[in-house]
Amino acid sequence: MKKKLLLLLGVSATVTGIVFASRPERFGFGGPDFAGFPGGPGVRNRTERSIVDSYDTDASGWLDANERQMARKAMASDQGRRAGPGGGPIGRRGGPGHSESLLSQTPGPNVAVNEVEAYPDKTLYDTSILRTVFLQFENDEWESELEAFYATDVDVPATMIVDGATYEQVGVHFRGASSFDHVSAGSKRSVNVSLDMIDEDQNIDGYKTLNLLNCHCDPSMMSSVLYSHIARQYIPVPKANFVHLVVNGQSWGLYNSVQQFDKKFLKENYDGSKGTRWKVSGSPHADGGLRYLGDDLEPYKLRFEMKSSDGKKAWAALVRLCKILNQTPSEELQSTLEPILDIDETLKFLALDVVLANNDGYWTRASDYYLFLDKDGKFHVIPHDMNEAFALSGPGPVGPGPGGVSGRRGPDGGPNGRGGPDPRPGAIGNFFGRLLGGPGGPRGGGPLRAQVDTDPLVDIRNDRMPLRSRLLAVPELRQRYLEYVHQMANESISWQHLGPVVEDYRQLIEPLVKADTRKLTSYEAFQAAANPDTVPAEHPMSFRKFADERSAFLISACNKTGQ
Numbered sequence: 001m002k003k004k005l006l007l008l009l010g011v012s013a014t015v016t017g018i019v020f021a022s023r024p025e026r027f028g029f030g031g032p033d034f035a036g037f038p039g040g041p042g043v044r045n046r047t048e049r050s051i052v053d054s055y056d057t058d059a060s061g062w063l064d065a066n067e068r069q070m071a072r073k074a075m076a077s078d079q080g081r082r083a084g085p086g087g088g089p090i091g092r093r094g095g096p097g098h099s100e101s102l103l104s105q106t107p108g109p110n111v112a113v114n115e116v117e118a119y120p121d122k123t124l125y126d127t128s129i130l131r132t133v134f135l136q137f138e139n140d141e142w143e144s145e146l147e148a149f150y151a152t153d154v155d156v157p158a159t160m161i162v163d164g165a166t167y168e169q170v171g172v173h174f175r176g177a178s179s180f181d182h183v184s185a186g187s188k189r190s191v192n193v194s195l196d197m198i199d200e201d202q203n204i205d206g207y208k209t210l211n212l213l214n215c216h217c218d219p220s221m222m223s224s225v226l227y228s229h230i231a232r233q234y235i236p237v238p239k240a241n242f243v244h245l246v247v248n249g250q251s252w253g254l255y256n257s258v259q260q261f262d263k264k265f266l267k268e269n270y271d272g273s274k275g276t277r278w279k280v281s282g283s284p285h286a287d288g289g290l291r292y293l294g295d296d297l298e299p300y301k302l303r304f305e306m307k308s309s310d311g312k313k314a315w316a317a318l319v320r321l322c323k324i325l326n327q328t329p330s331e332e333l334q335s336t337l338e339p340i341l342d343i344d345e346t347l348k349f350l351a352l353d354v355v356l357a358n359n360d361g362y363w364t365r366a367s368d369y370y371l372f373l374d375k376d377g378k379f380h381v382i383p384h385d386m387n388e389a390f391a392l393s394g395p396g397p398v399g400p401g402p403g404g405v406s407g408r409r410g411p412d413g414g415p416n417g418r419g420g421p422d423p424r425p426g427a428i429g430n431f432f433g434r435l436l437g438g439p440g441g442p443r444g445g446g447p448l449r450a451q452v453d454t455d456p457l458v459d460i461r462n463d464r465m466p467l468r469s470r471l472l473a474v475p476e477l478r479q480r481y482l483e484y485v486h487q488m489a490n491e492s493i494s495w496q497h498l499g500p501v502v503e504d505y506r507q508l509i510e511p512l513v514k515a516d517t518r519k520l521t522s523y524e525a526f527q528a529a530a531n532p533d534t535v536p537a538e539h540p541m542s543f544r545k546f547a548d549e550r551s552a553f554l555i556s557a558c559n560k561t562g563q
Contacts, residue, residue, distance in 0.1 A: 018233050046457045051075070051152045060195055061155055062171065065138060071428045075214060087226040093205040104152070105186035106517040108251030115242070118163040125239035125259060125550040127225060130508055133257075134161040135172060135193070140248060142172075143185060150174045153290075155197050162204060171197030177282065179216035179387075188214040188253060188518040209260035212245055217393040219525035220543065221513055222505045224256040227356055227386035229501060234484070238382050242509050253516030254509055261307070261370050261382065274375040277307040282360055282368035282385055289366030289465040292326040295319060304371065321379055325466050330473050341379045347477060350468055351383045351484040354458065355493065355554060357450035357546070359393060360385035364448045366464045381467070389452050392446035392529050392547050439541070453550040454555055456485045482558050488552035495547040499532065502543045506530045 055063055055071040060126055063071060067119045071523075116132040134158040137145075145156050155171025164361035171194040179190050193210040195202045202208070215221040228240035245252045259265060263273035280303065281290035293299040298314045304318065321340055328336045337343060353361040360368045361383070370382040448459060459465075472478045491497060513519065513526050527534045532544040 012459040032226060034080055038181045041129070048152070048153045050155045051149070054197050060198075062157070064157075066147065068154065068156070071154065072145070074266045074328055075148065079542065094356075094447045105184075108253060108517045111163070111244075111246045111251050112249070115159055120163045121422060122166070124207055125241045126504045127241045127506070130242050130244055130512065131162065132246060133193075133212070134246045135159070135170075135191075135248070136161070137172075137248055142248065142308070146172065146174045146189075146191075147185060150180060155194055157197065160195070160484055162191065165202070165204075167195055167202055170195050170202070175211065176214070176216070183214065186518075188516075188520055189257075190214045190216070191255070206264055207260070208264070209262065210257040210424050211260060211385060212243060213258055214520065215254070215256055215387060216520060217377065217388045219521040220390070220392055221254055221391060221519070221526060221531035222502070222530065223389050223511065223520075224258055224386040225505065226498075226501065226543075227358070227383070227389045228258070230356065230488075230498075231383055231386075232350050234352060234488070235345050235382070236265075236353040236380070236449055237392075238265060240386070242505075244512055251515075251517075253518045254512045255347055256387070258386070260394075261384070266372065266449060270372065272375060272379070275308075276310040276373040278304045278318070278371040279307055279384065279393065280367050282365050284434070286365050286367030286558065287464065288369075289362065290322050290325055290467060291464065292319075292322040295323075317373055317379075318371070322466075326463075329468070334474055334477060340377060342381075342472070342479070343477065346471065348484050349383065350457070350471070351481055351488060352383070354450070354456055355485055355488045355550070356452065357391040357452075357550065358383070358386065359388040359391075359449055361389075362465060363458070363468060365448070389513050390543060391452060391541050391550075392546075395484065429477065452546060453553050454552055456482060459563070482561055485554055489551040489558070493547050494551040495532075495544060498543065502530060503532075522535070 022397070050073050052063060055067045055074075058064070063181050093545040103502050111132070111134075113134055119126070119131055122129050122131070137156065138158075139300055142156065142158070150154065150173065152173075155173050157169050158172050160167040160170045164335055173192050174189050175192040183189050191212040193211075194208065195204065196208045204210075207509070213224060218224070219227075222242075225240040228237050231237040232239070238261060238281075240245070240256055240258045243255050243257045245255050259290050261277060261279065266273040266275060280286070286303075288303040297312070297319065300315065300318060300322075306314070317340070324340065325333075334343065345482060350363065352358070353363045358364075363371050363383075365408070368383075368385040370384050372382060373379040374380065430485060448454075457472065457478075460468050463469050487526075510530075519526075532542070534542070
């Protein structure tokens with residue numbers, strides 16, 4: 001029996017090794033510069049590959065056309081020598097040909113600056129308007145150039161026109177992880193615009209960065225905007241609204257514009273911009289849930305991307321937070337954490353994450369959020385990815401394998417509260433998660449997916465996410481968390497409150513969605529999600545269904561637990 005088991009493990013490990021070597025992205029790794037195998041964080045934060053310093057011959061701090069051409073030739077040669085069996089460029093999952101369920105790549109109509117309405121008196125993130133952003137590149141090969149410099153520190157210069165005002169030499173690059181990896185050339189990709197690439201004082205309304213998101217996995221094309229609208233009623237969250245992007249005179253359709261997590265955001269929300277910022281990038285097997293990993297800084301640097309250069313003192317504060325969060329006895333946890341963590345804000349963050357069924361959130365992936373250490377030494381937790389909320393993207397597997405069930409896992413971490421690995425389809429992923437020592441956690445499995453009946457206390461004993469497992473183990477904090485869940489279900493996601501907001505957004509963007517030739521889902525899917533009068537067919541979830549069923553389920557669940 002022992003020999004048979006060893007043989008099985010040997011064969012399994014061999015097969016796993018072959019698959020891993022040829023397709024590391026299946027395990028959440030993005031090219032040879034991955035971290036944490038075995039037992040690591042899945043995907044290392046997608047740190048930019050430094051290119052500029054090597055090819056900036058005139059020491060301007062950015063690359064002109066000739067310098068970019070030299071850099072691209074060198075990169076192409078380097079990738080030719082180093083590309084693995086997957087054939088994709090270094091650090092990318094499968095390259096530009098790797099795509100999922102894309103529609104047509106038909107060019108959009110031509111749009112001139114004088115044909116669109118300008119809103120110079122409206123704020124940059126006003127949700128009542130649909131502003132047009134024009135980008136004009138030096139040549140028509142802009143898309144292949146942005147693709148070549150994806151995940152590097154190279155921005156491609158362009159002229160931007162917004163509300164009739166011209167902004168010269170802004171820097172542009174493609175952004176995102178799965179929203180880039182799973183979208184092929186010619187389809188809508190997310191774009192980052194740096195107004196201060198050359199002129200550090202250039203801004204719009206005081207904002208120096210635009211994040212234009214392609215609504216990946218969001219048939220409603222309003223998830224980020226709606227999530228921000230709701231969440232900002234409770235905690236500081238990046239603003240979001242809608243824009244129409246026109247590139248070299250051609251429409252690229254509707255984008256969600258989401259505020260940058262920068263010093264401007266801090267000034268608006270935290271009484272000053274001093275402090276340390278971290279981004280916790282996402283992947284299905286991420287491990288940025290604030291587990292204590294020892295006092296050495298390197299494991300934390302693999303999981304948390306510091307966005308400001310504040311050195312070892314700030315890193316030490318993060319390690320201390322993790323240590324206290326994970327090792328302090330429950331009866332002492334609240335009083336010990338209060339000086340270094342905004343607990344009330346964190347409970348609201350956790351409640352929003354589950355109430356709004358954020359499938360790119362902390363509760364399911366132990367990632368996809370921001371951390372801010374303020375000038376007084378207190379940590380704050382802030383949402384990051386908001387595009388896969390409201391259960392619109394459909395259920396996914398419990399484990400990394402095929403099949404599986406949606407996120408109904410009970411407090412013990414197993415399906416329906418049983419604890420342990422899921423024995424149903426997808427459980428093979430749990431087995432390999434343990435075999436590889438990955439971050440599936442002691443209860444195994446990949447990220448859960450939310451439905452309208454996902455319990456507000458889902459998976460609260462999962463130690464990959466100690467903000468949930470430790471804080472909600474304290475009776476007083478658990479009760480306060482449930483009170484916030486109940487409040488949000490009553491005041492924010494019931495159709496009485498959500499419906500008018502969805503309808504305003506729908507009427508604003510529907511004509512452009514219908515005409516958008518680059519969108520990643522169909523107009524019919526948009527209607528099914530956003531129009532309360534449309535009966536969903538192949539797209540069974542809608543905002544109306546979510547509002548009615550999610551609010552009723554959460555109120556009932558909270559009442560049963562004593563709220």
